[in-house]
Structure formats: structure tokens, C-alpha cells
Amino acid sequence: xxxxxxxxxxxxxxxxxxxxxxxxxxxxxxxxxxxxxxxxxxxxxxxxxxxxxxxxxxxxxxxxxxxxxxxxxxxxxxxxxxxxxxxxxxxxxxxxxxxxxxxxxxxxxxxxxxxxxxxxxxxxxxxxxxxxxxxxxxxxxxxxxxxxxxxxxxxxxxxxxxxxxxxxxxxxxxxxxxxxxxxxxx
Numbered sequence: 552x553x554x555x556x557x558x559x560x561x562x563x564x565x566x567x568x569x570x571x572x573x574x575x576x577x578x579x580x581x582x583x584x585x586x587x588x589x590x591x592x593x594x595x596x597x598x599x600x601x602x603x604x605x606x607x608x609x610x611x612x613x614x615x616x617x618x619x620x621x622x623x624x625x626x627x628x629x630x631x632x633x634x635x636x637x638x639x640x641x642x643x644x645x646x647x648x649x650x651x652x653x654x655x656x657x658x659x660x661x662x663x664x665x666x667x668x669x670x671x672x673x674x675x676x677x678x679x680x681x682x683x684x685x686x687x688x689x690x691x692x693x694x695x696x697x698x699x700x701x702x703x704x705x706x707x708x709x710x711x712x713x714x715x716x717x718x719x720x721x722x723x724x725x726x727x728x729x730x731x732x733x734x735x736x737x
Contacts, residue, residue: 552644552734553635553661554578557654558670559700561681563716567670568646570723576734579643581635584610584619586627600631617660618653630657644734651706666733668726669710673717675700 554571558564572578584600586607595601602610604625611619611627619629630647638645647657651669658665672678678700682693707713712729716722 553639553647553657553665554644554730554733555647555649555654555657555665555667556670557649557651557667557703557706557710559672559678559703560696561678561685561700562670562672563719563722564648564670566719567714567716567722567726568648571726571730572646574727576730577642577644578646579638579641580646580648581630581638583648584616584627584629584631586625600634602627618649618656620650620653629653651703655706655709666712666730667710668712668714668729669707670714670716670722671704671707672700673715675704677717 556564556568568580572580582596582598582600584602584607586602586604589595589599589601593599593601604627607619607627607629610616610629610631615632616629617632617635619627621627628650630649630653635645635647647654649657654667654669658667672681675697679693679697682688682696688696712726714722714725
């Protein structure tokens with residue numbers, strides 16, 4: 552089973568994924584590949600698989616990704632097919648954190664073996680408050696994230712499960728119940 556998460560920045564997706572990873576559900580987290588340079592203490596194979604833009608493009612031509620996106624010129628992010636397939640062969644339920652288009656591409660490839668989960672904020676105004684409270688981005692970056700969020704929210708109806716993260720405990724319970732049911736095919 553592939554558990555594919557997407558959400559606007561600030562929705563609490565990472566918090567919910569981390570919660571789920573601690574629940575004894577035989578989960579493996581799929582590390583993405585990127586062509587950007589490592590930041591700070593990031594290490595290859597831990598936070599990302601770091602590739603040069605040319606290496607990334609070569610892998611695209613070899614159909615090595617189940618999904619990828621060029622976010623900026625020569626800055627790619629994607630999910631390597633061999634990483635996911637290796638986890639599936641080990642009977643692991645694979646958790647992926649991808650953008651909305653990537654999630655839909657994965658669903659096309661894996662059909663019913665992919666469970667798409669969209670985490671959304673209670674409102675755009677609440678999302679703005681959360682992004683401001685982080686105090687990590689400029690107002691310009693926050694506005695760009697909010698514009699992108701509106702676009703991402705338009706994809707929510709195409710996902711198998713939508714969780715409005717208004718109350719973290721309730722969101723955790725809803726997520727855990729739905730994932731347990733899906734894994735057990737109830």
C-alpha cells in the first residue's frame with residue numbers, strides 16, 4: 552500500500568505523518584530525490600537523494616521516477632521508482648510526501664494500491680496565521696505560499712481522504728482510523 556500525502560504548506564502534514572510513523576503500522580517513509588544542493592547538515596540518503604540536474608534529467612529519460620516536478624529551472628524533486636518498489640517488496644506500507652500533481656500521477660500508476668490523503672487547514676485565514684506564527688518566511692514568501700495553497704486546495708476532491716486539520720488530536724484519530732482500515736482492507 553502507498554499512503555500518499557499532499558497539503559498546502561502550514562497545514563500540519565509533517566506533524567501528522569510523524570504521528571502516523573509511530574503507530575506500528577509497518578510503515579516506511581520514501582525519501583525523495585532532488586537536484587538542489589544540500590542545506591546545512593542535510594545528508595544524501597537521509598533527508599533527500601541529492602542528484603545534479605544532469606543526473607536528475609538522465610533518470611527522467613530512463614523513466615526512473617514515479618512522479619517528479621521541476622519546481623524552478625533545473626531544481627527538480629521526485630520519487631524514485633526503485634526506492635518505492637524495494638520497500639513494497641519488503642511488505643512495507645510506503646508513506647510519500649508529494650505535491651498534488653505527483654499524488655495524482657502515483658494514483659494513475661498504482662491505482663487502488665495508492666491511498667491519497669489530503670491535509671487541509673480549516674481556512675485560508677487560519678493558514679495565514681499559522682505561516683505567520685512560524686516566523687520563518689518573509690511576507691512575500693507567505694503570500695506566495697497562500698496563492699499556491701488556493702491552487703492545491705482545488706485538487707482536494709480528487710483525493711481518497713480529506714482531513715481538515717483544525718484540532719490536531721481529532722485529525723490524528725481520523726487519520727489513524729482511516730489508514731488502519733485501508734491497510735486491513737475493511
